[in-house]
Amino acid sequence: MENKLNEQESLQLITDMINQARNNFRRGAGNGLLFWGYTLAALSILTYVLLVLFNSPLVYSVWALTIPLFFVNYFYSRKRYREALIKSHIDKVIGDVWTSASVSIVLIVFICYSFAYGFKSGIPYRLIVPLIMGAGGTALYITAKLCRFKPYAYGGIVFWLGSIVCVISSIATNRNEIQFIIFALGMIAGYVVPGHIANRKAEEDV
Amino acid sequence: MFKDLDPLLLSQQRLAIMSILISADEADFVFIKEKTGATSGNLSSHIEKLCEAGYLEIDKFIEKKRPRTVLKITPKGIDAFDNYVKALQDYIRK
Numbered sequence: 001m002e003n004k005l006n007e008q009e010s011l012q013l014i015t016d017m018i019n020q021a022r023n024n025f026r027r028g029a030g031n032g033l034l035f036w037g038y039t040l041a042a043l044s045i046l047t048y049v050l051l052v053l054f055n056s057p058l059v060y061s062v063w064a065l066t067i068p069l070f071f072v073n074y075f076y077s078r079k080r081y082r083e084a085l086i087k088s089h090i091d092k093v094i095g096d097v098w099t100s101a102s103v104s105i106v107l108i109v110f111i112c113y114s115f116a117y118g119f120k121s122g123i124p125y126r127l128i129v130p131l132i133m134g135a136g137g138t139a140l141y142i143t144a145k146l147c148r149f150k151p152y153a154y155g156g157i158v159f160w161l162g163s164i165v166c167v168i169s170s171i172a173t174n175r176n177e178i179q180f181i182i183f184a185l186g187m188i189a190g191y192v193v194p195g196h197i198a199n200r201k202a203e204e205d206v
Numbered sequence: 207m208f209k210d211l212d213p214l215l216l217s218q219q220r221l222a223i224m225s226i227l228i229s230a231d232e233a234d235f236v237f238i239k240e241k242t243g244a245t246s247g248n249l250s251s252h253i254e255k256l257c258e259a260g261y262l263e264i265d266k267f268i269e270k271k272r273p274r275t276v277l278k279i280t281p282k283g284i285d286a287f288d289n290y291v292k293a294l295q296d297y298i299r300k
Contacts, residue, residue: 004217005221007294007298008298010221011291011298013221013222014291018229021226021230022229084234085236086233087230087231087233088230088231
């Protein structure tokens, strides 16, 4: 049976279907944020505890764990994309935004370590966390605008504010370790909470 | 009343399929079935008509031992959809 529509009904159907395709959150949409949110929050707290206990630069080597975890998440995301029931241009752009944010983060770490080593100064290390929070916040905010999902935008703003708080606390206390507590809190508020909200929305959309 | 409109897109189901695919790079048969509320048989026959007109491309393959059907709109389909929307807007303005 073929239902024929009048002009208004046709336009309404077109709008509804386009919205369905655009606003469709897939099951597990927030998994990437949850993975990084929980992992990085845990690593930050571990770094803080180890710094308080041992106060050794060797403590930072725990962050080397992020390298294999990056690849785990990369292959998981690629598999999810391949198996997705709908693929849009926006999905590709969001993937590119996070790839460029990851490259920026690697560059931030490289630049700060190079300056610290080259000038024999510990100060550049203090820039790493605020700059990473700035880059992470930017990626999250752009993602929010692309998929029209406000909790991601709030997450981005939390990260930007966290970045400022890191700088102020570092100057005020002349210590570095408090940044890791701010980073962990930023991860929970900026990644984990929006990640859970996204997953709940995805369950409703299915 | 509808004399300038593409007769192929006058059907509710076919218009719904085209509307989903216009905003996506590609979509799975299962997704379109869920969103349009059509039965598999009904949807298949509409898709066949759109493919015959050159509006859609269909890709059937096996993934993890399960058959998948993925649909994509063609440039001809995009033009047909654009013309249809413009014609609708003209009718509404009149």
